[in-house]
Amino acid sequence: MKIAPQESPRVRKSITSEPAILFAVARRLFAIAADSVQEIRSTDSIAGAASEFESPDVPTVRHTIERDHRQYYVVNACAHFHLRIERPTLVLILRQLRVAVLVDCIERMTELPAVYDLPRAFSGEERRWYRGLAYMNDIVIPVVDPRGFLTAEEFRRLDAALHPAESEHELEGVASK
Amino acid sequence: MTGLENALREKRSDSFVLLHLANRRFALPAKVVAELAPPVRLHSFPHTSPLLAGVIVRRGHILPVYDAGRALSGKSSIAHRFYLVARRQFGAASEMSAIPVDGECELVTSEMHPRADDAPPYICGEIVAGGESIGVLDIEALVQEHAQTQAEAAR
Secondary structure, eight states: OOOOOOOOOOOOOOSOOEEEEEEEETTEEEEEEGGGEEEEEEHHHHGGGEEEOOOTTOTTEEEEEEETTEEEEEEEHHHHTTOOOOOOOEEEEESSSSEEEEESEEEEEEEESOOBOOOTTOOSTHHHHEEEEEEETTEEEEEEOGGGSSOHHHHHHHHHHHOHHHHHHHHHHHHHO | OOHHHHHHHHTOTTEEEEEEETTEEEEEEGGGEEEEEOOOOOBOOOOOOTTEEEEEEETTEEEEEEOHHHHHHSSOOTTOOEEEEEEEEETTEEEEEEEEEOSOOEEEEOOOBOOOTTSOTTEEEEEEETTEEEEEEOHHHHHHHHHHHHHHHHO
């Protein structure tokens, strides 16, 4: 049997490109849309604003930080992606979500030429983790879905653990309706 | 034009591609095989899907790569440098995916017979080629069985 001729990989032309931040976690590269990140800080610089916090239901969260009078849940990206735990140096504070993400380093800012759907064969947690895949400079990079770091149910559990009195009150309110 | 491409164009139901996986020979219906792709870079990233080793970029598409050898023998086959690109069904939709192979693939014409009673679930039939009985691989069943085995082991 002959082998089909090698073609240089080409990706379908994108309609729009989007600015993104490439970051590394346990030596793996990820992309996140730049407009979903509000702020990038070093872990040292936010240490004073961080509080230890544990919820057995959500093991990826071990801290909260307060920014602009809002409590953000700090998700360890290594734990989130089931990677070997490394010492993170940066925190991505997300926009519109009460989530901050511990990462190892920022590789660079870039323009993603396109984001392709994750193949259907991928059926696990990655369907929640990623918006899709980007292909640039001969590498495939998973594009993180910011909403995938914590589900609505995880937020509810974390909020209940962080503010047990309020949650109890809310539950009482629900029960009395 | 290669014999494989001819067979694919004709979509002959009695054409099969023979491949080596886990030191055994298997057959795939030629109608689901698109091509034997040359060595390309395997890209991996974190995921939790069983049997997937990563993706390759081929002809402008991102294709998932199944490490079929691991399900058959426990040993990874991703060291194989060629990829057999085949179609996998997802309900009404289908998707091309790749299986690492050693490049020793062969196109044969044979009638498919029912599988033996004691054949594993990922064998959907048998053909005879060169006097040898060869199982026809059902990738879907192989993935499902591997996922089930993994889930049971995790319990």
